[in-house]
Amino acid sequence: MTLRNPLRIARAATAFAATIAVTTACTSAASAPQVKPGGRSFTVAAAGDVLIHPELVDQAAKDAKKTGEGEAGLDFGPLLAGIKPVISKADLAICHMETPVGNPRGPFEGYPEFLVPPQILTTLKGVGYDTCSTASNHTYDHGLGAVRRTLNAMDKAGLGHTGSARTPEEAEKINIRDVNGVKVAHLSFSWMSFLNPTPEKEKWAFNQIDTDAIKDAEARAREKGAEVVILSVHWGLEHYNEPSIPQLELAERLTTETGVDLVIGHHAHVVQPIQKVNGTWVAYSLGNQVARHSSxxxxTEEGAIGWFEFRETTDGWDVAARYATTLVDIPPEVEAGEKPPAGAVEDHRLVDVRRALETPGDLSEERLARYRLAADRTRGFLYNRGAPGGDGLKELTLERD
Structure with a gap:
């Protein structure tokens, strides 16, 4: 999709946001939720796209030589270790597995038709993820065989999944998990890839964005006893920090025509706002959880972990939103035989930015400045549609151990 007039779109988005903000403020003032005495509660952590580019496979090979861990010469543990203190503390942790996986020993591929090591799934489980969305524009990069291989590997790793299916029968199933005594359903939908569209006879294997289909999936989830429904949606425009008009329009429909309790957005590869729309939290894009784009x-290295606290009220659920900034440290590129600059990052690592700033140790001032920039920019993008005001979005102050 081409933006022919970004200024016009920006103005339209601003006007739309103003309308929604006024409506939400009036609604909030009229009916503040009352927390149910002795009611149930749970927390949800959700993060951005998991994109294992070739440079990250090389890093996993390098780390495996040092640690002696992993499988088939690849260890992704050190890459993701920095987020474990946050992810592991959530009652339900949701990741977005954007790409299909190959065999443990390869071959592997990067953009535009990804095929990544299945070892990443074991690592995701190890840092605390419980379930993942799998519907994306890359789901069908290598066809139905790769979809099946990916879901088989997720089963083996102990990760739940939703958004794609191995059979028509599996496509009808709803991913429902018991979280602190609450039945929570997780749904996943995406726009379809133009490069590798799903064949008509296999449309059941992939959840394509369609409001009626989302309504139907939510209804089936409720019929099966779901008390809370979380929707992951792969949408929007890549590399834009503001949601597109179609995103805003779909968010409006989802929050007025369905009973979905939380919307988690992906695909942009950069952070976009978190905002309450008609009383429902919408995270338009949490950026990349981990990635290493060629440029x-x-x-694209800055991301956010969304943290949502559900508390039972007399007529539903009160949801508070928090966030934690993340950053993928990238080593500088140097010519063969040259040494990197003093104090430079040596390895690709996913960093919990708040923790790094609170316990800097011997980090150089240059790296600390980079972390502060990530924190400031992420805060600005997340708050760009008014969330720190009446919506109440705050930075996560969870104690990390």
Missing amino acids: PTGL
């Missing part, structure tokens, strides 16, 4: 922009 890093700085913004």
Whole structure:
């Protein structure tokens, strides 16, 4: 999709946001939720796209030589270790597995038709993820066989999944988990890839964005006893920090025509706002959880973990939103035989930015400045649609151990 007039779109988005903000403020003032005495509660952590580019496979090979861990010469543990203190503390942790996986020993591929090591799934489980969305524009990069291989590997790793299916019968199933005594359903939908569209005879294998289909999935989830429904949606425009008009329009429909309790957005590869729309939290894009694009922009390395606290009320659920900033440290590229600059990052690592700033140790001032920039920019993008006001979005102050 091409933006022919970004200024016009920006103005339209601003006007739309103003309308929604006024409506939400009036609604909130009229009916503040009352927490149910002795009611149930649980927390949800959700993060951005998991994109294992070739440079990250190389890093896993390098780390495996040091640790002696992993499988088939690949260890992704050190890469993701920095987020474990946050992810592991959530009652339900949701990741977005954007790509299909190959065999443990390869071959592997990067953009535009990803095929990544299944070892990443074991690592995701190890840092605390419980279930993942799998519907994306890359789901069908290598066809139905790769979809089946990916879901088999997720089963083996102990990760739940939703968004794609191995059979028509599995496509009808709803991913429902018991979280602190609450039945929570997780749904996943995406726009379809133009490069590798799903064949008509296999449309059941992939959840394509369609409001009626989302309504139907939510209804089936409720029929099966779901008390809370979380929707992951792969949408929007890549590398734009503001949601597109179609995103805003779909968010409006989802929050007025369905009973979905939380919307988690993906695909942009950069952070977009978190906002209450008609009383429902919508995270338009949480950026990348982990990635190493061929041309890093700085913004593509910055991400957010959304943290949502559900508390039972007399007529439903009160949901508070928090966030934690993340950053993928990338080593500088140097010519063969040259040494990197003093104090430079040596390895790709996913960093919990708040923790790094609170316990800097011997980090150089240059790296600390980079972390502060990530924190400031992420805060600005997340708050760009008014969330720190009446919506109440705050930075996560969870104690990390």
